[in-house]
Amino acid sequence: MNFNRPHRRFNPLNGQWVLVSPHRAQRPWQGQVEKTAEANLPAYDPTCYLCQGNRRNQGADNPKYTGPYVFDNDFPALLPPEPEEQPTGHPLFRAEPETGVCRVVCFSPRHDLTLPEMALEDVGAVIRTWSAQTAELGARPEIGYVQVFENKGAVMGCSNPHPHSQIWATGQVPNEPALEAVQQAAYHQRTGGCLLCDVTAEERARGERVVAQNEHFTAFVPFWAVWPFEVLVTANAHVTRLPQLSAEQVRGLADVFRQVTIRYDNLFEVSFPYSMGFHQEPVDGQAYPGWHFHAHFYPPLLRSATVRKFMVGFEMLGMPQRDLTAETAAQRLREVSGVHYKQR
Secondary structure: OOOOOOEEEEEOOOOEEEEEOHHHHHOOOOOOOOOOOOOOOOOOOOOOOOOOOOEOOOOOEOOOOOOOEEEEOOOOOOEOOOOOOOOOOOOOOOOOOOEEEEEEEEOOOOOOOOHHHOOHHHHHHHHHHHHHHHHHHHOOOOOOEEEEEEEEOHHHOOOOOOOEEEEEEEOOOOHHHHHHHHHHHHHHHHHOOOHHHHHHHHHHHHOOOEEEEOOOEEEEOOOOOOOOOOEEEEEOOOOOOHHHOOHHHHHHHHHHHHHHHHHHHHHHOOOOOEEEEEEOOOOOOOOOOOOOOEEEEEOOEEEEOOEEOOOOOHHHHOOOEEOOOHHHHHHHHHHOOOOOHHHO
């Protein structure tokens, strides 16, 4: 098959297709141009509500924290349950209460250090914090799923440049992991194996889409990628949640995260925006055969630091479409330096 011509690729993780149109990559662009991120942020910003010692919008004061700092989101998307709330009764207009917990995780007191600029051991400390929060929130009887995610950059909706992530623990399993649960269980039932174990082994053997790897984790542009420089990070061993990672696996994940995000920043020599999130096995007490722990990176930039991919038109009404093949994206990421451009 000629991958230089229009074709579609199947995503076995969610059961959907993506249209790939490589010949469109050279089309002229006269559309929206984004502003680049501020280049030189201070180590401490007295006006930042996430910096140590500062007062947040709702009046709470941050402590003089020295490592990752966790607090309940002052503007949570989820609230504690109210006993009188009941689902709607009409089958055509279904609604039901959704409750949960929303937390913020500041990576460090440094206002100016993103993950690719942090030391390996400091990234490891962030991962251990995510793991501890997953274990704590996942143990609550009212919680069915723990979603750890980071929105980096204003173009991805980040409202504060101080490097941080969020954790939303929900009563029900959200749409995306629910779709993945169905596909992974179906693969397990059909083959007796694990979908992402097999995908990871095949990607490591082929190498053409691999961006970074070590003994414990592999990062690659998935064959079915939708976003231009999308990356999937998978555990080489079969684990299902962050708390199952050993100390060496945490270090391996920190290493791969740094490799991926440094290459992102170096690609256009800008603090590269993305949404990243872990997909962990749900904690609702149900069986999830074949579930494999992994993380998605969804960056929007396409041609340069100022031109991003828009999901509009055919993508919204038909199916996702991309102009850059996964193989080309992986090659471009591999070719950039593994040393951050600010540190050369």
